[in-house]
Amino acid sequence: MISLNIPQHLHTFLKAKVKHFIDNHAWNIPACLLLAYPDLHSLTANITIPLRDNVDRRCWKHSHDGDLTMKDSYCFHCITGQQFNWSKIVWNIDIPPSKSMVAWRSLQNKLPTDECLALRGCHMPSMCSLCESDLESNQHLFLTCRYSQNIWNWLSSCLNFNCQFNDLKEAFVLCNSSWSPLCNLIVAAAIVNCVDFIWFARNQSRFNDKKIHWRSLINHIIAAVSLSGNNSCLKAKSNISEFALLRKFKVKMNYGNAPKIKEVLWQPPILNWIKCNCDGASMGNPGSSACGGLFRDANSSFLGVFSYNIGISTSLNAELIGAMVAIETATSKGWSNFG
Template sequence: MCWDLIQSKEDWAILLRSRVLRQSTCIKHHVFSSIWSGTKNEYQVIRDNSRWIVGNGASINFWLDDWCGEPLVQSFNLQPVQVSQFPKKLCNYIQNFHWYLPAEVSQMLPNLRSFISQVLIPRQAKDDFLIWKHNLTGILTLKDAYEFKRQHFPKVHWTKTIWSKDFPPSKALLVWRLMLNKLPTDDILTTRGCSLPSMCSLCGKFSESSFHLFFECLYAVNLWCWLAATINRTLHFQAPEDMWEISNSSWNPQCKVFGSVHGSFCPPLVVITATMINIINSIWYARNQMRFKDNKNPWKTSLSNVLACTTLCGNLTTAVASSCISNFVLLKKFNVILHPPRAPKIIEVIWKPPPPNWIKCNTDGSSNNLISSCGGVFRDINSNTLLCFAEHTGMGNAFHAELCGVMRAIGLAEQYNWSNLWLECDSAIVINAIKNKTLIPWEIRNRWENCMYIISSMNFFATHIFREGNACADSLASLGLPLDHLKIWFDAPDCIKSSLARNKTGMPEYRFVTF
């Protein structure tokens, strides 16, 4: 509600803002308003975690609002009284879509012009836009507000292992409760103030605790020893979290590669994880049967139930098997039917030159999780290289680098008067972003909209190509990582000459797709 109050164009928001806001600060006295009473405590939170995207400047206070990283009075260590004689609205400092500073402002702050020049002004008139800093779109949703206000806990590695579509939720829930110390064992009940004599219902020798019941009790030890013998591993548990090391690191990398094809585990990992989940559930079931019904289940009976449930999970999984013989033997021990991977589909990828009087530019981005870069190559109808470029794009992910490559290509096309431009890249989301600007991160939205304004006066279209056909741009993007400025080649660098030759002769590349 406070977010809507600040940035909404509806009549109620405009009226309430006129009552409670004074030059980007809220009033101190009380007003009779049910809306303001419930939102005023969050006003400063919103202000501290949002900033303005510059449009026409009519809604932005040049000195007090955050539109260039932080308010200018903070950046230049000024007091509001020192700038009170200067125009307040940012629109007073824009003329013909360029920055304009009065002489007295430039004289007082000589570094101000270079500081604000880092902020792009849109080439067409549009309203200022308030954005939320902590997401890419800049729009504060109910989900974002909840994530910002809620208490955050450290992430644990075993959550996705437990909550998998391969395991029944009822069984996964019990293991989840065990990992969070929420199962009502005697030690947990004691911490909740329920004092009672404690005795393990399965072994009858020691007091019951979560760790003893599931890992130290003779009943549990028999089940874990059977699993250790089956998978030929030594199991040693000092905490419940240790059991996930079996599925996380005990299997060769080949298994994990096959498991990632469908975003799931490979069958051996599904089977091992399902076995551990079923062992926990069987121990808990046997404990409750003994404690509440005086019905003792031998551990071999529980073992038969574990095997049956694990076989069912292994046969119903959609994960595919690897060619590892040890995994084949393991699956057969659990009577699991192998799911061989499908034969890959082979797609022929051929780079195509542009039509007559058109220029084609292939772009790509590169990122190493620390820095990113972009690159591209312009070619004509005869596949002759007109221009290559590479540029460091600062800290950012691959998507940010891909967008910077597209924007740089459009800027160069405008600079060299190439009015018929065919843009091609290997990122489908970038192609979609050309049609839907909400996909663009707010940090570069003004630059992106300026590029969209440029192509509105050009003959322009964009297409997607698989990365196998975009090798030239990919190599150029990698060249940009160590650079500190834009680099342009009119003769192709040596690293892409072989790829350019293959493209020029129409030689195909091949893409192998596994479904």
């Protein structure tokens, strides 16, 4: 009615339904209506008529199924607020809210640093309480101060990632899908606690005249992250990189349930024979590759082992090289009964 510009006072007289203008699954609009409303033909031409007869009903075009819910109407009329990708990372159920609050205020530039107080009209001589060599601002205190950089350099060594950021919000990019849920928590907790304890060290220096060495601060960060990780039920992946990360923060590894458990039994070779179990693998195809093998006799006694770093290669090539090295090793040892 709105598209055809039908006057409001005529709406109550419109009693016909859509099904009255459909005949044999095709539009059948009276000529008088097409003459009165020329745009009606173009409007109906863009509407596909279903092959099956359906009951007429009102549909909400802004939803995928045509149903209108209270949530749909609210989202349609409300003003979209700011969306922060880091908000759910900071406010984590396994991170104490007191620490999340400090990180959140820092990300919003709401902490009472000298720069922020000056913007509010409270002017005072400014000096960073940690390095005592520059004006105190949110950017300087948490990112460019020598004291803070020592903390971030330590975190870089733990994560094997460069933690030099232009903005504190960039730090939370480290929490990504490549990590398991437990390691994502550890990374988030480490970043939040780094911010919290830097602010703690600043307050201790300014108000209590107590200097805390940055290495002591690292011990506090590890203890806080360990508490968050060990109290969590999240799972970790079974790989060496995540194991090393969790070990650095003294967090026990929660393994996920195995999708399928398959029993594998090793059988010794027949009498007077030697068996070699060899394998090759690559990280990527091609990628960093290596191969190795283990020799045992009919009594399951250990006879020898080998391992070689092949470099950049494919998994097939690593498998073949592993088999060839096993044969060469057996030949050099004079093991003729070898398999």
